[in-house]
Amino acid sequence: MAITKAAERRTGDAPIPSPPGRDEWRLNSQLALTLLLVVMVLGQGPVRRALSAPVMQSWMTVFVAVMVQALPFLVLGVLLSAAIAVFVPASFFARALPGRPALAVPVAGMAGAVLPGCECASVPVAGALVRRGVTPAAALAFLLSAPAINPIVLAATAVAFPNDPEMVLARFVASLLVACAMGWLWLRLGRADWLRPPAREAYEGQGRGAAFWGSVRHDVMLAGGFLVVGAMAAATLKAVVPEQWLRLAAEHPVVSVLALAVLAVLLSICSEADAFVAASLTQFSLTARLAFLVVGPMIDLKLFAMQAGTFGRGFAVRFAPATFVLAVAVSVLTGAVLL
Incomplete structure (x- = not known):
């Protein structure tokens, strides 16, 4: 036992030498940056030639155009939605809604027209409404309508479609009809065991300033990332996919x-920016692009994950497919009448 302790003391006094050559080849940030700069300098010729190709020029033009047009609306929408989520108590909505659930559904749907917010903010707000006693049918109607028909989204749609002002009305009507229909459908067929009581919001219990900026950072990172992906996808469709393929699909x-409609689900673009992506898909009819604008804010990949996390997977696997089918059907009918 004494020999062991003595050996431990001797080992602690003298550092154990590292194997030869390990420190010399350790990759740190400075070395990685140096290697990256060297590669960029050596490959600047091929990179410059690739970027100057007509396909890449067209790709970058569409990508930058979508980003520049959409980013101001995205930032404004995130700021307003964070302010509503933090500074407007959920009890206000409970007091403002009618007592009868059938009447509360359209009132909650219309509330989305005056309360700006993206789909990233509407899910936690709807969860707070359910948690504080609002009938789930009305909360779900608000969840679907708020990101689709709020003033920021409608203004962005008007800017994106300057030659088709009827697109704004069509988006408003179709989205509101889907939101109210899904609320009434849940009121008729929904079951309490399908809807898990939502947990408390992550920012509850913090100061309002910290909660506001925390919500802004979260939504900007999430929505901004999906905006970049959406802009890249729109640019790729315009510049890389053969025109004949898009024309065949559009015909x-x-x-x-x-x-x-499926593209809207996969791209998961924030509702403040999706109109500019839809406007760039000029090969498709206005009705098809209306389906893109109605489906996207109501059901996409990130929304499915957020709805499953807030209300439970059992709710999401029933609510999402029904919303998708109804949104496509209502978009087609609305497009046939208004477009």
Whole structure:
């Protein structure tokens, strides 16, 4: 035992030498940056030639145009939605809604027209409404309508479609109809065991300033990332996908509507920016692009994950497919009448 302790003391006094050559080849940030700069200098010729190709020039033009047009609306929407989520108590909505659930659904749906907020903010707000006693049907109607028909989204749609002002009305009408119909459908067929009581919000218990900036940072990082992905996808469709393929898809009304509806689910673009992506898809009809604008704010990949996390997976696997089918159907009917 004494020999062991003595050996431990001797080992602690003298540092154990590292194997030869390990420190010399350790990769740190300075070395990585140096290697990156060397590679960029050596490869600047091929990179410059690739970027000067007509396909890349067209890609960058569409990408930058979508980003520049959409970013101001995205930032404004995130700021306003964070302010509403933090400074407007959920009890206000409970007091403002009618006592009868059937009447509370359209009132909650119309509330989305005056309360700016993206879909990233509407899910926690709807969770707070359910947690504080609002009927789930009304909360779900608000969840679907708020990111689709609020003033920021409608203004962005008007800017994105300057030659088609009827697109703003069509988006408003179709989105509100879907939101109210899903609320009434849940009121009729929904079951309490399908809807898990939502947990408390992550920012509850903090100061209002910390909660506001925390919500802003979260939404900007999340929505901004999906905006970049959406802009890249729109630029790729315009510049890389053969024109004949898009024309073939656009020439078939059913295929074009379903293609853009599925694309809206996959791209998961924030509602403040999706109008500019839809406007760039000029090969498709206005009705197909309307389906893109109605489906996207109501059900996409990130929304499915957020709804499952807030209300439970059992709710999401029932609510999302029904919302998708109803949104496509209402978009087609609204487009046939207004577009």
